[in-house]
Ligand SMILES: Nc1ncnc2c1ncn2[C@@H]1O[C@H](COP(=O)(O)OP(=O)(O)OP(=O)(O)O)[C@@H](O)[C@H]1O
């Protein structure tokens with residue numbers, strides 16, 4: 001095969017077949033990075049979503065194509081975001097590119113040293129210490145001892161594991177493990193860096209650090225492949241976006257294009273499927289949010305909202321218990337189209353926790369002067385008992401647009417859409433009294 005000089009990855013007609021039942025055991029033992037992080041809510045939701053979940057497997061022979069005839073090329077210095085819903089095949093693709101698993105058919109060609117951060121377990125030897133693993137990984141990447149030593153302190157500082165350098169990594173907490181794994185992958189000067197959702201596991205500060213580091217790696221002209229569900233991170237980091245859908249490439253373009261199409265599709269899922277039919281949720285299931293509507297102050301359901309108006313958010317629930325459930329915390333997360341949380345309405349902020357009837361009922365949340373600017377928003381619903389047991393959690397329960405309105409009461413149109421939250425303010429060149 002002849003390469004254009006700057007093509008570093010070429011994927012040609014790659015398909016990956018899993019035989020369910022037979023390989024199912026592997027899947028059960030297989031711990032994704034997120035799952036091992038004890039990121040309960042998220043991973044539970046994901047497990048329910050996986051089409052390969054236990055309940056779906058009928059025979060031992062069922063075939064499943066995780067990737068179907070996927071082809072693309074990546075040029076040196078591309079920072080590629082790979083996005084798609086749960087089970088779309090993103091991790092499978094990264095594993096094939098990292099040569100952790102073989103494609104069933106098709107071929108891949110890679111030019112350059114690859115460092116990848118996939119699931120816990122890959123790359124690190126549990127019995128070896130942090131220090132030994134750093135050198136082992138460097139050696140695997142073809143680096144000399146001198147080069148590794150040169151990078152060593154930087155890596156250890158990044159991972160914040162100084163005290164545990166001589167401890168076998170099997171004794172590390174999940175957080176330490178991931179921090180070190182990321183530090184090693186990002187600092188060992190690979191030509192190609194492949195990262196699967198490391199952002200889902202860390203705290204906000206670690207996430208920021210990782211994004212910054214990946215950006216540095218990109219700026220040095222290295223190639224980055226990055227899987228994430230965090231669209232704002234994909235947009236800010238990546239120059240290119242590949243959207244996978246059920247094992248197919250649905251779009252290969254700029255990261256903005258891929259994110260745009262992905263979000264459009266995510267919206268329509270919330271609209272097409274009623275809440276009570278959704279299985280992509282987590283929590284004990286004692287209570288399920290079964291419907292969600294937004295009503296105006298006369299009780300009429302709305303299909304879009306206006307800034308500054310008064311609304312009721314209505315959550316229908318079914319209670320599987322035969323008794324009432326007291327002290328239920330209800331929380332409505334309102335996220336913008338990038339998945340950034342802009343408002344959080346929660347019963348225990350205003351000491352308004354609710355009691356749920358046996359069988360079914362409704363929960364209402366009233367809000368005056370809706371402070372949202374023009375744009376599309378999505379709602380997540382979270383129900384828990386006294387902040388202890390998660391009863392139900394469903395992301396993207398609904399999506400709705402805010403379109404116009406007269407928040408400022410001035411009659412001026414031209415509501416902003418480049419901000420999310422509105423607040424009234426007065427202006428003067430002299431200090432004045434703030435009236436309530
Ligand atoms: N070892 C395996 N055996 C059987 N099926 C598998 C195996 N690994 C993955 N799958 C299935 O292949 C499909 C693609 O999985 P993959 O992990 O690549 O998805 P993903 O896009 O990374 O999803 P997520 O966003 O949840 O991480 C899923 O339906 C998954 O259940």
Ligand SMILES: [Mg+2]
Nearest residue numbers: 090091092196
């Ligand atoms: Mg994955």
